Amino acid sequence: HxxxxxxxxxxxxxxxxxxxxxxxxxxxxxxxxxxxxxxxxxxxxxxxxxxxxxxxxxxxxxxxxxxxxxxxxxxxxxxxxxxxxxxxxxxxRGKRMDPVQMPADAPLFLMYTSGTTGKPKDAQHSIGGYLAYVAWTSKYVQDIHPEDVYWCMADIGWITGHSYIVYGPLALAASSVVYEGVPTHPDPGRPWRIAEELGVNIFHTSPTAIRALRKDGPDEPGKYNYRFKHMTTVGEPIEPAVWKWYFNVVGKKQAVIVDTWWQTETGGFLCSTMPGIHKMKPGSAGPGIPGIHPVIYDDEGKELKAGSGKAGNICIRNPWPGIMQTIWGDRERYVKTYFAKYNKNPKSKDWRDWPFLCGDGAVQAADGYYRILGRIDDVINVAGHRLGTKEIESACLTVPEVAEAAVVPVQDEVKGRVPEVYVALKPGVPPSEAVIDRVIKANEEVIGKIARPKHVYIVPDMPKTRSGKIMRRVLAAISNRRDVGDVTTLANPDVVEQIRVMVQGNDATKTRDELPEDIAKFGQVE
Missing domain, CATH: 3.40.50 (Rossmann fold)
Structure with a gap:
C-alpha cells in the first residue's frame, strides 16, 4: 500500500x-x-x-x-x-480470509518523502525487515510492556504514525490511543485530559506539538492527574528550553525522555538514548541505538571525530533491517541520493564501501552523543513534514503571471521552519494582492495547506549568479534578518538591497545570532 x-x-x-x-x-x-x-x-x-x-x-x-x-x-x-x-x-460478518504468505523481502508499503528535484521520493519498505525493526525499537527504545497504555500523538499519514502508531505497537499487541483533530482544540488541556481518562503512561509526539502546547497552555499539564513513565520526541531537533518544559511540566520530572532521530527512509529510530541506561541530554539525540553505527563526514569525506566541535554530514556505516529497499521505480536515484557521495568504488560489493547519507547535518560531542542540526539539502522541515522547495516553486509557477519563483525556510516559534516565497512576474504584469492570493491558493491546491507560505513577496528580479542561478542563500538571509554577505559578484547586486528593504524595511535591525545549520547551508547544496 x-x-x-x-x-x-x-x-x-x-x-x-x-x-x-x-x-x-x-x-x-x-x-x-x-x-x-x-x-x-x-x-x-x-x-x-x-x-x-x-x-x-x-x-x-x-x-x-x-x-x-x-x-x-x-x-x-x-x-x-x-x-x-x-x-x-x-x-x-464472520467470514474468514486466509492470509497470503509473502516473502520477507517483498514490499510492504510505499511512503513518499520530498526531494530537491521537485518529484517526491517514494521510499519502499519491506515486510520482514521493517516489521522486525519497528517492533524491536517500539519495545526497547519506547519501553512498551503489555500493561502499558501507549499514545503516539502523530499522524498515520507520515512515517512516525506508520511506524509507531500502526506497525510497531500493534506488532507488540500494545494498548494504543488514537485521536482525531488537533491537540489544542477545544483547549490546550485536551492531551492531558485524554492521558488522565485513559491512563496513558507512554507519550510520543513532536517538538512542533510540544511548542504549540507550551505556548497555548504552559500550565495545563499540572491541572490533570496522569503520570507518564516515558516520553518520546521525534521529527525535528528540539530546543533545550522546550525539552526542559517537556520534562519538568509535561513529565512532572518523573518521565524519562528519549529524543529520537530517524527518517522516512530509515524505517525506525537511528539515534536515541536508551531509557534507564543512558543519561538524558536536552537538545541531543544521543548515541546510535544498538546495531546502528553513525559517522560524520565533512564534504571531502574526512571523518569528524567526537568532540571535534565540527559539523558535517551524518551517515550510517552499516545496513540495518528497517532501511528502505529502494526508491520505487528509480533505483539509480536511490543509489545516487543515499550512497554515491562517500563511495570510493562503485563496483564494490562490500557494504563497508557504501555509507548511507542521511541528508542531515550533525555534530558529535565528546561523550558520543549526536546533535542533529537539520537538513543539508533544500528541503524545508515544516512541523516535522518535509516539503521539497522544488515542489513549492513548481506550484507557484502554475500561476500564469509568475515567471520565476524561489522558496526559502524561515524560523518559526511553533513550526520550526515555514516557507517564504519570492516571485518575479512576467513582463508587463503589475504587482498586486490578487497575484499573491493566487500563489497562496496554488500551493494549497497543488500540495496542501501545510505548504501555505508565511509571506509571498513580488520582487523586481531574483538575485542571480552570472550563470543565471537564483541565489536562494541570499533570499534566506534576508527572510531570516541576517546579513547577506558579499553580493558584488552577482549579475544584479543592486536588486538585493531592493528586496531587503521590501522585506525588512529601511531601518531593519539584523540579529547577530548564528543561523541554524540547515538555514545557513540552504541554497548551497546541489
Missing amino acids: SQVFSGFSGKACADRVSDSESRLLITMDAYYRSGKLLEHKEKADIAVAEAAKDGHELEKVLIWQRHAGKYSSQAKLVEGRDFVINDLLPKY
Whole structure:
C-alpha cells in the first residue's frame, strides 16, 4: 500500500497514485479538525480525475463513513466506482480470509518523502525487515510492556504514525490511543485530559506539538492527574528550553525522555538514548541505538571525530533491517541520493564501501552523543513534514503571471521552519494582492495547506549568479534578518538591497545570532 497525508490536495494525491500505480483508493467521506467537519471525499474525486489525465485509471474508491450509516460528503458517489465500506462489511460478518504468505523481502508499503528535484521520493519498505525493526525499537527504545497504555500523538499519514502508531505497537499487541483533530482544540488541556481518562503512561509526539502546547497552555499539564513513565520526541531537533518544559511540566520530572532521530527512509529510530541506561541530554539525540553505527563526514569525506566541535554530514556505516529497499521505480536515484557521495568504488560489493547519507547535518560531542542540526539539502522541515522547495516553486509557477519563483525556510516559534516565497512576474504584469492570493491558493491546491507560505513577496528580479542561478542563500538571509554577505559578484547586486528593504524595511535591525545549520547551508547544496 501507499499512503497520502490527508492534508495534501487531490492533485498531490493523484501524483502519488499515478507514480505508485495504485489500483484502489481508500478514503473517508469527512473528518473533524478544530471542531469542524471537513469535506474529504471531494479530494478523492480530484485525485481520480487528475490521475486519469496522467494516463492512470483507478479501479475503485472505497469510502469509510465518519458517522456510520450517514454519508457526510457533498460529493456524489460514482456508481460502479465508489463503494461505502460501512455498507459492505455486514455482508462479510464472520467470514474468514486466509492470509497470503509473502516473502520477507517483498514490499510492504510505499511512503513518499520530498526531494530537491521537485518529484517526491517514494521510499519502499519491506515486510520482514521493517516489521522486525519497528517492533524491536517500539519495545526497547519506547519501553512498551503489555500493561502499558501507549499514545503516539502523530499522524498515520507520515512515517512516525506508520511506524509507531500502526506497525510497531500493534506488532507488540500494545494498548494504543488514537485521536482525531488537533491537540489544542477545544483547549490546550485536551492531551492531558485524554492521558488522565485513559491512563496513558507512554507519550510520543513532536517538538512542533510540544511548542504549540507550551505556548497555548504552559500550565495545563499540572491541572490533570496522569503520570507518564516515558516520553518520546521525534521529527525535528528540539530546543533545550522546550525539552526542559517537556520534562519538568509535561513529565512532572518523573518521565524519562528519549529524543529520537530517524527518517522516512530509515524505517525506525537511528539515534536515541536508551531509557534507564543512558543519561538524558536536552537538545541531543544521543548515541546510535544498538546495531546502528553513525559517522560524520565533512564534504571531502574526512571523518569528524567526537568532540571535534565540527559539523558535517551524518551517515550510517552499516545496513540495518528497517532501511528502505529502494526508491520505487528509480533505483539509480536511490543509489545516487543515499550512497554515491562517500563511495570510493562503485563496483564494490562490500557494504563497508557504501555509507548511507542521511541528508542531515550533525555534530558529535565528546561523550558520543549526536546533535542533529537539520537538513543539508533544500528541503524545508515544516512541523516535522518535509516539503521539497522544488515542489513549492513548481506550484507557484502554475500561476500564469509568475515567471520565476524561489522558496526559502524561515524560523518559526511553533513550526520550526515555514516557507517564504519570492516571485518575479512576467513582463508587463503589475504587482498586486490578487497575484499573491493566487500563489497562496496554488500551493494549497497543488500540495496542501501545510505548504501555505508565511509571506509571498513580488520582487523586481531574483538575485542571480552570472550563470543565471537564483541565489536562494541570499533570499534566506534576508527572510531570516541576517546579513547577506558579499553580493558584488552577482549579475544584479543592486536588486538585493531592493528586496531587503521590501522585506525588512529601511531601518531593519539584523540579529547577530548564528543561523541554524540547515538555514545557513540552504541554497548551497546541489
